[in-house]
Amino acid sequence: MHGEIIATGTELLTGRVADLNARYAARRLHESCLNLERITFLKDAAPQLAETLLQSLGRSQFVIVTGGLGPTDDDITVAAASQAFQLRLVHDEHLLARIRRCLAERQIPWEDRYARLALVPEGAVILDPGAAACGFSLKQGQTWFFFLPGVPLEMQPLFDALVLPALLELSGCRECVEQCTLRLFGITESRLQEIIHQLAEFDQRVAVGYYPNFPETHLSLTVRGPDRQALQGLIAELVEAVRAKVGDMLLEPEAESLEELVGLKLRRHGASLAVAESCSGGLICHRLTNIPGSSDYFLGGVVTYSNHAKMDLLQVPPETIGRTGAVSADTARAMALGVQQRFHSTYGLAVTGIAGPGGGTPEKPVGTVHLALAGPCGVEARQHFFHGNREMIKILTAQTALDWLRRELQDGASLSGH
Amino acid sequence: MHGEIIATGTELLTGRVADLNARYAARRLHESCLNLERITFLKDAAPQLAETLLQSLGRSQFVIVTGGLGPTDDDITVAAASQAFQLRLVHDEHLLARIRRCLAERQIPWEDRYARLALVPEGAVILDPGAAACGFSLKQGQTWFFFLPGVPLEMQPLFDALVLPALLELSGCRECVEQCTLRLFGITESRLQEIIHQLAEFDQRVAVGYYPNFPETHLSLTVRGPDRQALQGLIAELVEAVRAKVGDMLLEPEAESLEELVGLKLRRHGASLAVAESCSGGLICHRLTNIPGSSDYFLGGVVTYSNHAKMDLLQVPPETIGRTGAVSADTARAMALGVQQRFHSTYGLAVTGIAGPGGGTPEKPVGTVHLALAGPCGVEARQHFFHGNREMIKILTAQTALDWLRRELQDGASLSGH
Numbered sequence: 001m002h003g004e005i006i007a008t009g010t011e012l013l014t015g016r017v018a019d020l021n022a023r024y025a026a027r028r029l030h031e032s033c034l035n036l037e038r039i040t041f042l043k044d045a046a047p048q049l050a051e052t053l054l055q056s057l058g059r060s061q062f063v064i065v066t067g068g069l070g071p072t073d074d075d076i077t078v079a080a081a082s083q084a085f086q087l088r089l090v091h092d093e094h095l096l097a098r099i100r101r102c103l104a105e106r107q108i109p110w111e112d113r114y115a116r117l118a119l120v121p122e123g124a125v126i127l128d129p130g131a132a133a134c135g136f137s138l139k140q141g142q143t144w145f146f147f148l149p150g151v152p153l154e155m156q157p158l159f160d161a162l163v164l165p166a167l168l169e170l171s172g173c174r175e176c177v178e179q180c181t182l183r184l185f186g187i188t189e190s191r192l193q194e195i196i197h198q199l200a201e202f203d204q205r206v207a208v209g210y211y212p213n214f215p216e217t218h219l220s221l222t223v224r225g226p227d228r229q230a231l232q233g234l235i236a237e238l239v240e241a242v243r244a245k246v247g248d249m250l251l252e253p254e255a256e257s258l259e260e261l262v263g264l265k266l267r268r269h270g271a272s273l274a275v276a277e278s279c280s281g282g283l284i285c286h287r288l289t290n291i292p293g294s295s296d297y298f299l300g301g302v303v304t305y306s307n308h309a310k311m312d313l314l315q316v317p318p319e320t321i322g323r324t325g326a327v328s329a330d331t332a333r334a335m336a337l338g339v340q341q342r343f344h345s346t347y348g349l350a351v352t353g354i355a356g357p358g359g360g361t362p363e364k365p366v367g368t369v370h371l372a373l374a375g376p377c378g379v380e381a382r383q384h385f386f387h388g389n390r391e392m393i394k395i396l397t398a399q400t401a402l403d404w405l406r407r408e409l410q411d412g413a414s415l416s417g418h
Numbered sequence: 419m420h421g422e423i424i425a426t427g428t429e430l431l432t433g434r435v436a437d438l439n440a441r442y443a444a445r446r447l448h449e450s451c452l453n454l455e456r457i458t459f460l461k462d463a464a465p466q467l468a469e470t471l472l473q474s475l476g477r478s479q480f481v482i483v484t485g486g487l488g489p490t491d492d493d494i495t496v497a498a499a500s501q502a503f504q505l506r507l508v509h510d511e512h513l514l515a516r517i518r519r520c521l522a523e524r525q526i527p528w529e530d531r532y533a534r535l536a537l538v539p540e541g542a543v544i545l546d547p548g549a550a551a552c553g554f555s556l557k558q559g560q561t562w563f564f565f566l567p568g569v570p571l572e573m574q575p576l577f578d579a580l581v582l583p584a585l586l587e588l589s590g591c592r593e594c595v596e597q598c599t600l601r602l603f604g605i606t607e608s609r610l611q612e613i614i615h616q617l618a619e620f621d622q623r624v625a626v627g628y629y630p631n632f633p634e635t636h637l638s639l640t641v642r643g644p645d646r647q648a649l650q651g652l653i654a655e656l657v658e659a660v661r662a663k664v665g666d667m668l669l670e671p672e673a674e675s676l677e678e679l680v681g682l683k684l685r686r687h688g689a690s691l692a693v694a695e696s697c698s699g700g701l702i703c704h705r706l707t708n709i710p711g712s713s714d715y716f717l718g719g720v721v722t723y724s725n726h727a728k729m730d731l732l733q734v735p736p737e738t739i740g741r742t743g744a745v746s747a748d749t750a751r752a753m754a755l756g757v758q759q760r761f762h763s764t765y766g767l768a769v770t771g772i773a774g775p776g777g778g779t780p781e782k783p784v785g786t787v788h789l790a791l792a793g794p795c796g797v798e799a800r801q802h803f804f805h806g807n808r809e810m811i812k813i814l815t816a817q818t819a820l821d822w823l824r825r826e827l828q829d830g831a832s833l834s835g836h
Contacts, residue, residue, distance in 0.1 A: 013454045015445025016627060018436065022459075027433025036431045037466065039459040041440075048455065055473075181434075190489045190531070209428055210490055211435070212569060220434065275721075281707025282700035285721040289699025292775050292808055294723075301721040302731070303693075303703040309718040309761060313731065343727060357710050387524060390710055 001171035002035040003062030006052055008077060009150055012041045020152040021066045025159055033177045033224055034062075034167055044068055049080035057084075057143050062167055064159075067150030069135065071117055077147060078119055085140050087121035094126055095134060129161045137166070144170060175224050178231040182219040182242060183251040185258070185403055189217050192246070201241045205234070214392070215399045216251070216258075248407055258402050259287040265409035266297040266347075273405070274343030275301035276314055276335040278326070279353035279369060283398040299343040304335070310352075314338030327352050327364055329381035332372035336381075340374040347408075347415075348374035351401050353384075355393045369397050373404055375415030419589040420453040421480030424470055426495060427568055430459045438570040439484045443577055449627065449640045450595050452480075452585055462486055467498035475502075475561050480585055482577075485568030487553065489535055495565060496537055503558050505539035512544055513552060547579045555584070562588060593642045596649040600637040600660060601669040603676070603821055607635050610664075619659045623652070632810070633817045634669070634676075666825055676820050677705040683827035684715040684765075691823070692761030693719035694732055694753040696744070697771035697787060701816040717761040722753070728770075732756030745770050745782055747799035750790035754799075758792040765826075765833075766792035769819050771802075773811045787815050791822055793833030 005025055011017040022039045029036045037060065042048050049068070056063045068077030082089050095118035103110055120126070124136040127146070133154040138145045146163045148155045184192065189210045196202055196219070209220035221238050223231050243250050255261040266273055275284050275298075285301040288294055302313050307326055310316040316334040324330045332352050340348025353369030360366035365385070372381040382404070386396040408415055423443055429435040440457045447454045455478065460466050467486070474481045486495030500507050513536035521528055538544070542554040545564070551572040556563045564581045566573045586595065602610065607628045614620055614637070627638035639656050641649050661668050673679040684691055693702050693716075703719040706712055720731050725744055728734040734752040742748045750770050758766025771787030778784035783803070790799040800822070804814040826833055 013444055013457065014448040014627075015441045015443075016448075016629070018441060023433045023436060025433075026431055030432040030434075037461060039431065041457040043455060193490045210492065211429060214571070220429070277700075277703075281712075282695075282703025282719060282721070285695075285700025286704045286812075289721070289723070289773075290809060290812070294699075298723055300723045300727040300731075301700060303700070303707070303719040303721075305707070305713045305716055305718045306761075312760070313718075313720070342730070343724075355707075391708060394704075394708070 001061050001167065002037050003029075003060045003064065003167075004038040004040065004056055005036065006040045006042065006049070006056065006063060006065045007150075008042050008044055008049060008065070008067040010043045010074065013043050021148075021150065021155045024152070024156050025064055025066075028159065028164055029167075030179075031177060032164060032168060033175045034171060044074040044076055046076040046080040046083060049076060050084035053081060053084040053145070057140055060143055062144045062146070062170070064163065065145060065147045066155055069117075069133075069147065069149050071113065078121065081138065081145070081147065082121045085121060085138070087123060087138075089119045090122050091115065091118045092120050092124070092126055092136075093118075094128070095120070098128070098134065127158060127162045129158045133158070135162075137163075175226055176228040176231060177222065177224050178228065178235050179220065179222045180235050180239065180253070182221070182239065182253060183213075183258075184217045184219065184246060184249045185215065185251060185399060186249045187217055187246060192217055192219060195245050196242070199241050199245065201238055206238060215396055248410075251406070257287075257290075258399065258406060260291050262402050262406050262409070263288070263291045263294055263297060265406065269346075269409060271346035271409075272297050272299050272343075273347045273349065274299045274339045274345040276339035276348065276350040277301060277303050278305060278310070278335075278351060279355040280351050280394050280397040280401070281305070281355070283394050284349065284351070284401055287398060287402065299345050302339060302342075310335060310338075314342065325364070327354055327368060327370060329370050329372070329383060332370035332381045333374075333379050336372035336374035336379050346376060347405065348372075348379075349401055349405055350374075351397050353393070353397060355390045355397070357390060367393055369393070369400075371397075371401050371404060373408060373415060375408065377415050380415055419479050419585065420455050421447075421478045421482065421585075422456040422458065422474055423454065423482045423484070424458045424460060424467070424474065425568075426460050426462055426467060426483070426485040428461045428492065431461050439566075439568065439573045442570070442574050443482055443484075443581075445627070445629075446577065446582055447585075449597050449625070449638055450582060450586060451625070451640070451642055452589065462492040462494050464494040464498040464501060467494065468502035471499060471502040471563070475558055478561055480562045480564070480588070482581065483563060483565045484573055487535075487551075487565065487567050489531065496539065499556065499563070499565065500539045503539065503556070505541060505556075507537045508540050509533065509536045510538050510542070510544055510554075511536075512546070513538070516546070516552065545576060545580045547576045550575055552576075553580075555581075593644060594646040594649055595640060595642050596646065596653050597638065597640045598653050598657065598671065600639070600657065600671060601631075601676075602635045602637065602664060602667045603633065603669060603817060604667045605635055605664060610635055610637060613663050614660070617659050617663065619656055624656060633814050666828075669824070675705075675708075676817065676824060678709050680820050680824050680827070681706070681709045681712055681715060683824065687764075687827060689764035689827075690715050690717050690761075691765045691767065692717045692757045692763040694757035694766065694768040695719060695721050696723060696728075696753075696769060697773040698769050698812050698815040698819070699723070699773070701812050702767065702769070702819055705816060705820065717763050720757060720760075728753060728756075732760065743782070745772055745786060745788060747788050747790070747801060750788035750799045751792075751797050754790035754792035754797050764794060765823065766790075766797075767819055767823055768792075769815050771811070771815060773808045773815070775808060785811055787811070787818075789815075789819050789822060791826060791833055793826065795833050798833060 127135040133149045135148040207222040211218040304310045335350035336348040356366030367386040425440045545553040551567045553566040625640040629636040722728045753768035754766040768790045774784030785804040
């Protein structure tokens with residue numbers, strides 16, 4: 001069954017307010033295997049809404065309309081529906097009684113203008129969820145229309161209680177949906193697509209989506225079928241097929257972020273970490289400490305922008321900086337060892353580089369970054385050249401450093417001593 | 419001039435991703451008094467997009483299309499435009515050269531599939547903002563179409579640099595638009611609205627927008643008229659009227675962010691800064707180092723999650739931590755003095771607190787934060803209680819600390835010795 005959402009509200013078209021209703025309904029429809037083809041945001045203007053209602057009648061099996069059911073001048077939905085479908089407006093007795101009851105409970109005296117709230121197009125069926133505000137449904141031709149209030153706290157429970165069950169009933173659909181999102185780092189969207197195209201497991205049953213999510217690439221897999229357990233098995237099989245092809249570039253799905261993943265692994269190894277940052281400027285520490293409980297394994301860090309701080313706080317030998325410069329493999333190694341010793345941590349992670357826009361030279365252009373990781377069995381350094389503006393270079397530096405540690409904490413790594 | 423936005427992306431119709439582009443464009447159009455009538459979200463499916471493009475041709479003077487310009491199978495926008503308007507696709511030489519240059523810079527070898535990125539409908543005019551990704555415009559009948567990339571970091575600067583100016587030019591109205599966004603910290607949106615309503619200067623010529631932008635509140639002021647100089651004068655007058663009412667809560671408009679503002683002021687005072695962070699976990703250092711050239715005044719920082727690190731790196735006396743705890747005014751003061759001495763900086767800024775979700779006690783609940791600022795004339799501490807989750811408490815802590823320093827660097831402050 002396929003359909004669309006029409007959300008009315010001038011505030012949606014001035015950018016003042018972010019849409020919540022359409023996104024909520026979209027997610028619920030997707031989870032329930034109902035095919036949403038289109039979302040339209042319109043101003044509170046009856047002619048445009050009437051025109052759009054007529055267009056939707058031709059192309060959709062269900063249409064969910066939100067907003068414009070209130071008592072003020074800009075509430076135009078009932079009038080627009082009446083105009084579009086040439087239906088006269090009638091006072092619904094059930095709604096009228098409900099409004100009188102609500103007013104009485106709040107000790108608000110009746111006024112004639114409240115009667116407007118009980119007007120619906122002839123043939124409408126009231127959707128009354130009991131507690132909150134009502135909507136109504138209306139069948140025109142082969143299309144079911146659901147008219148719902150625009151206030152998210154009213155719309156969402158009404159949608160769940162009465163609209164979604166009605167749609168599932170109408171669709172006769174007994175299929176389930178399983179979905180998972182994989183996060184990858186170190187691979188482009190187009191390279192990932194090439195790989196997926198080669199996988200025999202990805203047949204027509206699998207809907208694949210690619211989402212660049214700088215600096216990561218996300219891959220969404222969706223499958224449908226009658227048997228949830230079989231679908232879960234299929235998803236597991238697909239994930240394994242991707243992992244077999246991309247290996248380390250797949251961030252293990254057990255955590256929602258790279259920093260959480262690093263935290264889980266440090267915890268599992270009973271290991272601790274300290275960080276020395278130059279060009280990433282505190283971003284690695286910031287990401288690590290975003291994880292609740294990170295104080296269990298993250299001991300702290302230093303941001304050493306000046307050479308003096310590198311020497312004073314991290315015991316980087318002045319000769320090293322003098323000989324190879326502050327942005328060099330030797331300095332990075334000395335920083336990693338220095339911070340490891342200073343904090344008495346299992347691992348010391350260090351970065352030094354040129355984030356730009358100034359400070360580049362022909363030998364060391366902007367984006368030159370040296371990373372070093374000190375572990376129980378020694379220290380190692382790696383050089384990278386990143387592209388982008390200052391912000392992107394900071395992000396790529398932090399991500400690459402954390403990703404190195406993530407890989408290091410897998411079995412068989414060289415610095416971890418296991 | 420009236421128009422619409424068509425945003426493509428299957429992820430928008432599954433509710434997985436919140437729309438950013440359409441909302442951004444909606445706000446910018448509103449600020450420029452260009453009339454947006456409709457926003458449509460569509461799946462990455464060429465037939466639906468082609469149908470919608472044709473409908474928009476009949477009813478809109480401008481149409482902004484976002485998404486679907488990339489290299490993968492689900493990038494269908496160019497094909498849909500070609501289909502809708504019966505235009506053959508041609509390789510654009512300028513785009514082709516640009517793609518080759520980008521690949522060469524990143525040392526990625528050419529592959530034929532990249533040529534697809536240079537295909538545009540015949541008659542398209544490339545929109546090249548210089549640094550980031552390109553789009554194109556196309557006139558059909560009386561309607562101008564603007565096709566833009568879907569990645570917000572690419573779409574938004576392109577929209578500002580080339581689409582908005584073109585629309586203002588096309589709108590034929592010889593009126594100028596002057597717009598400014600004021601950033602405030604420490605005031606709610608509704609309190610700000612109350613204040614604005616009381617200001618006589620804000621008459622009907624001024625379009626006012628309120629945008630919560632956690633942890634700041636942003637206020638957009640837009641004026642239109644024939645004489646740009648008069649408009650600039652009016653904007654200056656409005657800003658002064660706001661400043662007279664809200665005082666220190668208005669972040670001076672000379673910089674785009676609080677960290678940039680702090681940097682400007684430190685530079686102006688010939689002062690330097692070092693930072694000691696506990697609960698903010700590196701976020702203050704990260705924000706400060708986002709500003710190019712920050713190494714001129716930011717000497718570095720330490721993230722001291724453990725008591726040992728507070729004592730070892732910052733010389734916080736063990737008795738202080740023992741007597742008042744790590745989250746206390748005394749510890750914060752000792753940290754600020756310690757980091758100031760360690761880095762030989764003019765100012766030492768320190769924070770210690772409980773970001774949660776764990777670690778709270780009845781006496782020191784989650785959100786308890788002590789800040790301290792050491793300057794040439796002494797050290798001062800302040801206590802705050804923040805509400806929110808871990809991320810929000812980190813953000814509020816960093817913002818409040820930087821904001822304190824901003825105010826301190828104004829004339830007449832107590833720690834700065836002038």
